[in-house]
Amino acid sequence: MKKLIELKNVSKAFDGEVVLDNLNLDIYDQQFITLLGPSGCGKTTTLRLVGGFETPDSGDIYFDGQRINDVPSYKRQINTVFQKYALFPHLNVFENVAFSLRLQKKGIAEIAPRVKEMLELVALKGFERKNVNFLSGGQQQRVAIARALISHPKVLLLDEPLGALDLKLRKDMQNELKKIQKQTGITFIYVTHDQEEALSMSDVVVVMADGRIQQIGAPTDIYNEPKNAFVADFIGESNIVDGVMEEDLKVTFSGHTFTCVDKGFAPKEQVDVVVRPEDVDVVSVEQGMLTGVVTSVTFKGVHYEIIVDIGGFKWMIQSTDFVGVDEKIGLYIEPDAIHIMKKSEYSGKYGDYSSFSDELDELSDASAVEE
Amino acid sequence: MKQKRTLSGKIVAYPHVLWSVLFIMLPLLFVLYFAFTTPDGAFTFDNIIALGNHKATFALSVSLSLLATVFCFLLGYPLAYFMAQASPKKQKLLMTLLMLPMWTNLLIRTYSMMALMDDAGLINSLLSALHLNTIRMIGTKGAVVFGMAYDFFPYMVLPLYTTISKIDKSVLEAASDLGASPAGVMTKVVLPLSSSGIISGVTMVFVPSISTFYISQKLGGGTFDLLGDAIERQFQNVNTYNVGAAISLVMMILVLLSLWVMNRFTDSDEGGTQA
Numbered sequence: 048m049k050k051l052i053e054l055k056n057v058s059k060a061f062d063g064e065v066v067l068d069n070l071n072l073d074i075y076d077q078q079f080i081t082l083l084g085p086s087g088c089g090k091t092t093t094l095r096l097v098g099g100f101e102t103p104d105s106g107d108i109y110f111d112g113q114r115i116n117d118v119p120s121y122k123r124q125i126n127t128v129f130q131k132y133a134l135f136p137h138l139n140v141f142e143n144v145a146f147s148l149r150l151q152k153k154g155i156a157e158i159a160p161r162v163k164e165m166l167e168l169v170a171l172k173g174f175e176r177k178n179v180n181f182l183s184g185g186q187q188q189r190v191a192i193a194r195a196l197i198s199h200p201k202v203l204l205l206d207e208p209l210g211a212l213d214l215k216l217r218k219d220m221q222n223e224l225k226k227i228q229k230q231t232g233i234t235f236i237y238v239t240h241d242q243e244e245a246l247s248m249s250d251v252v253v254v255m256a257d258g259r260i261q262q263i264g265a266p267t268d269i270y271n272e273p274k275n276a277f278v279a280d281f282i283g284e285s286n287i288v289d290g291v292m293e294e295d296l297k298v299t300f301s302g303h304t305f306t307c308v309d310k311g312f313a314p315k316e317q318v319d320v321v322v323r324p325e326d327v328d329v330v331s332v333e334q335g336m337l338t339g340v341v342t343s344v345t346f347k348g349v350h351y352e353i354i355v356d357i358g359g360f361k362w363m364i365q366s367t368d369f370v371g372v373d374e375k376i377g378l379y380i381e382p383d384a385i386h387i388m389k390k391s392e393y394s395g396k397y398g399d400y401s402s403f404s405d406e407l408d409e410l411s412d413a414s415a416v417e418e
Numbered sequence: 419m420k421q422k423r424t425l426s427g428k429i430v431a432y433p434h435v436l437w438s439v440l441f442i443m444l445p446l447l448f449v450l451y452f453a454f455t456t457p458d459g460a461f462t463f464d465n466i467i468a469l470g471n472h473k474a475t476f477a478l479s480v481s482l483s484l485l486a487t488v489f490c491f492l493l494g495y496p497l498a499y500f501m502a503q504a505s506p507k508k509q510k511l512l513m514t515l516l517m518l519p520m521w522t523n524l525l526i527r528t529y530s531m532m533a534l535m536d537d538a539g540l541i542n543s544l545l546s547a548l549h550l551n552t553i554r555m556i557g558t559k560g561a562v563v564f565g566m567a568y569d570f571f572p573y574m575v576l577p578l579y580t581t582i583s584k585i586d587k588s589v590l591e592a593a594s595d596l597g598a599s600p601a602g603v604m605t606k607v608v609l610p611l612s613s614s615g616i617i618s619g620v621t622m623v624f625v626p627s628i629s630t631f632y633i634s635q636k637l638g639g640g641t642f643d644l645l646g647d648a649i650e651r652q653f654q655n656v657n658t659y660n661v662g663a664a665i666s667l668v669m670m671i672l673v674l675l676s677l678w679v680m681n682r683f684t685d686s687d688e689g690g691t692q693a
Binding site: 120 | 586588589591592593594595596597598599602606607610611613
């Protein structure tokens with residue numbers, strides 16, 4: 048695949064506060080790439096640099112091999128779907144979608160069928176004459192997508208485009224966006240703080256934190272082989288515990304030595320060990336590799352979410368079997384369920400469920416949308 | 419929007435209703451009454467017919483006020499746009515500078531302009547001190563237009579600034595993103611989205627300009643007879659109240675008509691049908 052966009056050593060600060068710190072990123076043609084991270088991680092700034100709404104303080108941005116640092120946004124073959132849609136309130140649906148073609152002085156004979164085709168693509172057939180101010184959020188977002196796609200850009204930037212929609216509509220739009228991307232073959236650069244959205248839509252996920260890229264990879268790689276404690280915690284649920292690598296394929300944590308599938312670490316190297324909650328089996332105390340006391344059980348529909356105290360460290364376990372609070376249980380972990388990571392600046396900050404609360408999670412989600 | 423008002427809602431509205439009836443509706447009815455009666459109170463069209471003698475006054479008033487309005491717009495729009503883009507601190511400073519002259523009475527401002535532009539005024543003294551030819555300013559149309567534009571300039575900028583600063587920045591970015599050059603963003607998005615501010619600004623400069631009398635008296639040196647002067651003159655004599663009322667009435671109708679036309683003109687730009 049052809050390299051379409053290249054960010055080289057890009058840094059950006061606002062009022063002395065570093066937002067992007069020496070970022071390097073290659074984006075390939077026809078890729079669906081997602082920039083994922085918490086608010087303030089620099090993902091939106093990265094997008095705005097590519098779109099031409101900001102210029103980097105240092106470093107270079109290339110588009111198709113050309114340096115585009117100083118090319119203004121209206122001269123870039125890159126269009127954007129903005130977080131709050133940014134439709135033109137004085138124009139109807141037709142004129143909103145036709146905006147870029149009107150600027151190109153195309154005749155109505157060419158514009159009308161292309162607008163019709165675009166509105167069909169986003170499932171808004173027959174909405175031409177409607178006032179955009181009276182459309183629902185989902186409909187406005189579709190108009191914004193049609194408007195951005197009609198001039199056949201090489202790249203479409205999407206800045207949390209589904210952030211303001213309700214859950215059901217969000218799922219529908221996720222599928223639709225993925226479909227549109229396949230159909231048009233346009234490179235999508237998608238920004239979100241929603242890890243589920245990122246995993247389900249993207250070819251490549253770029254996890255960002257503190258203005259730096261933490262990991263780039265396919266969704267399965269990011270999930271199964273997180274590079275550090277931040278990625279492991281941000282993507283899905285993770286129990287992250289301190290461990291010592293005894294030798295290749297042998298790791299000790301929580302007082303037990305496990306067989307694992309990782310190697311290449313120094314003998315006795317301090318490491319972070321990740322175990323996903325769904326990869327832990329609940330067994331009897333005698334059969335367990337680890338034993339602990341259940342401190343809370345929450346019914347989640349598909350499974351129970353069980354918090355277990357193992358030597359003072361709270362683990363999260365997802366199991367379809369019910370266990371009672373205060374019950375002593377054994378845990379069994381398969382070798383391929385254990386993932387070993389090198390120590391990083393994020394070690395020890397994440398992965399303990401002692402202060403875990405669903406409400407807190409939801410609160411932080413809501414504030415991220417406000418961003 | 420039809421809504422049942424609560425009792426307290428009605429009570430708060432009363433003072434305003436009373437005010438409107440006493441000081442707006444009633445005077446307007448008086449104007450209407452005087453315009454169609456003789457000094458003895460008999461019904462007549464003579465006052466309206468007599469307006470034929472004031473054709474030149476109407477034409478001059480409209481053209482000078484229009485000119486002043488155009489000047490205010492051409493100077494005010496870029497300023498309002500610049501203000502809306504500036505940092506919050508700068509916006510406050512510029513706003514204060516803009517409002518500062520309004521703390522001084524309009525008449526005093528006009529008098530001080532006289533002092534500046536008089537044949538022996540500050541500007542001409544300076545010119546002669548530099549051995550340059552003096553310029554006659556007082557008594558020219560230019561002085562009157564300048565006076566109108568100067569006095570009413572803030573009324574153009576304020577509504578423009580308010581509407582322009584309300585335009586969502588991301589809409590401007592979207593236009594640029596879709597290929598609009600800075601000039602394109604201006605004509606295709608900023609201007610149409612600030613149309614309500616343009617209408618308010620134009621109205622708030624044009625209406626006081628067309629009815630002013632002191633500006634033309636002081637800066638026009640008494641050479642020009644504008645509508646405001648004509649009305650003032652008629653009302654200084656009890657016997658010509660009726661002609662004065664007729665001029666006022668026609669002027670009001672003219673202003674209302676031009677407002678209606680402008681509103682129609684911008685309405686056609688707005689969105690489409692409701693979803």
